[in-house]
Amino acid sequence: MSKRASKKRSTAKAKNEARAAAASSSNTVASRGPKSMVIRVGAGEVGPSISQLVHDVRSMMEPDTAVRLRERKSNRLRDYTAMTGPLGVSHLLLFSRSQNGNANLRIALTPRGPTLHFRIENYSLCKDVKRAMKHPVNNDKMHRTPPLLVMNNFTSPASADGSAPAVPKHLESLTTTIFQSLFPAISPQSTPLSSIQRVMLLNRELPKQDTQDKTGAYVINVRHYAITTKKAGLSRSIRKINAAERVIKNSSKRNGVPNLNKLEDVADYILDPSAAASGFTSGSDTEAETDAEVEVLDTSARKLLSRRKLEAMNKRSEDPIAASRTEKKAVKLVELGPRMKLRMTKMEEGVCDGKVMWHEYIAKTKEEVKEQDLAWEKKRQEKEERKRIQKENVAKKMDKGKGNDAPDDLNEDAWDSEDFSEAESDDDKGEEMDIDNPIRIPIS
Numbered sequence: 001m002s003k004r005a006s007k008k009r010s011t012a013k014a015k016n017e018a019r020a021a022a023a024s025s026s027n028t029v030a031s032r033g034p035k036s037m038v039i040r041v042g043a044g045e046v047g048p049s050i051s052q053l054v055h056d057v058r059s060m061m062e063p064d065t066a067v068r069l070r071e072r073k074s075n076r077l078r079d080y081t082a083m084t085g086p087l088g089v090s091h092l093l094l095f096s097r098s099q100n101g102n103a104n105l106r107i108a109l110t111p112r113g114p115t116l117h118f119r120i121e122n123y124s125l126c127k128d129v130k131r132a133m134k135h136p137v138n139n140d141k142m143h144r145t146p147p148l149l150v151m152n153n154f155t156s157p158a159s160a161d162g163s164a165p166a167v168p169k170h171l172e173s174l175t176t177t178i179f180q181s182l183f184p185a186i187s188p189q190s191t192p193l194s195s196i197q198r199v200m201l202l203n204r205e206l207p208k209q210d211t212q213d214k215t216g217a218y219v220i221n222v223r224h225y226a227i228t229t230k231k232a233g234l235s236r237s238i239r240k241i242n243a244a245e246r247v248i249k250n251s252s253k254r255n256g257v258p259n260l261n262k263l264e265d266v267a268d269y270i271l272d273p274s275a276a277a278s279g280f281t282s283g284s285d286t287e288a289e290t291d292a293e294v295e296v297l298d299t300s301a302r303k304l305l306s307r308r309k310l311e312a313m314n315k316r317s318e319d320p321i322a323a324s325r326t327e328k329k330a331v332k333l334v335e336l337g338p339r340m341k342l343r344m345t346k347m348e349e350g351v352c353d354g355k356v357m358w359h360e361y362i363a364k365t366k367e368e369v370k371e372q373d374l375a376w377e378k379k380r381q382e383k384e385e386r387k388r389i390q391k392e393n394v395a396k397k398m399d400k401g402k403g404n405d406a407p408d409d410l411n412e413d414a415w416d417s418e419d420f421s422e423a424e425s426d427d428d429k430g431e432e433m434d435i436d437n438p439i440r441i442p443i444s
Contacts, residue, residue: 137334
């Protein structure tokens with residue numbers, strides 16, 4: 001006899017409901033954290049170097065970013081801002097290139113801004129960084145978790161002569177908050193150390209007091225590193241044997257396993273690792289190469305100590321819990337790339353279409369600021385009036401029975417948004433550069 005189909009349908013229905021509930025809960029949890037979109041403005045005009053830089057920045061912003069995003073020449077800024085709400089995107093990173101050849105970066109918070117404008121003075125791609133290194137790190141698993149954000153010198157110190165800083169204090173705090181919101185916050189109590197495998201370093205170059213440059217440049221250096229840890233207190237030979245053991249367990253390959261068939265004892269290899277190749281080494285070769293040593297909790301399983309051992313440790317004034325759960329690790333940073341040197345030129349309200357709050361080259365008086373505020377207030381009132389008239393016209397069409405094709409939801413960005421060409425800033429001042437020769441700096 002055939003099985004009852006009703007039971008299958010009920011089981012399948014229950015499974016579908018469980019999957020939908022799990023997906024909705026995961027989407028709710030994921031929507032709480034920040035998400036970003038790295039976009040090329042003018043996909044066919046930025047050039048191959050800027051396109052590769054966008055790809056490297058996307059890998060640096062993983063996992064909460066659109067890695068497989070594909071831009072089109074017909075896309076406008078409103079096309080991306082309209083999708084930030086349904087997708088839960090909180091940051092837009094817009095890369096573009098001006099007619100003079102200058103590469104620009106805009107970091108905008110959605111949906112209401114503000115927007116930071118940067119000029120990319122120089123940059124290096126990930127492939128340039130790896131080419132200059134002897135032992136680069138290639139591990140895709142470290143991109144499954146967001147990097148650790150480290151910021152330095154983002155607050156200007158008080159000047160000796162009492163003069164006001166070039167960038168106001170409240171705008172410096174706003175810039176710091178924007179960069180801090182790029183990645184989810186880390187809780188020292190609940191975040192496991194194994195999940196932190198990368199570091200994004202932002203270092204601001206403070207203007208020198210003894211120079212005559214009073215332009216107040218706000219320059220930020222961006223670096224991206226991988227965190228590698230090794231057990232401290234071990235020689236190179238022992239670390240090599242441990243690495244070979246892990247290779248044998250994880251795969252069938254035997255590359256990197258030392259050849260000890262010509263030695264009588266393994267101690268000969270530990271004391272002199274080149275003895276297997278009939279060579280000699282110095283005593284410094286057996287020392288561990290470390291940048292810093294820290295104590296971390298040991299997550300491996302350990303055998304419980306007997307009462308006699310605990311009493312012996314108490315007599316030596318040692319903490320048995322700390323001694324059994326902590327171990328020393330040697331921490332080292334390996335650069336992944338890309339490198340960027342950003343110079344902030346402008347800060348404005350909104351998403352690339354608001355009032356300018358600060359400009360590096362243009363300084364306005366109080367009277368000019370008041371006139372600017374009045375102009376923006378007039379523009380806002382005109383915008384509200386257009387929205388009101390549009391809603392009235394839609395309501396009239398709905399009453400006459402002709403509003404079937406009218407939009408159900410009126411989005412202000414659909415009526416008063418600007419495209420990429422109109423939203424381009426005037427921060428391309430400075431030295432002209434050849435378009436065919438982008439400002440890419442390979443690492444030699």
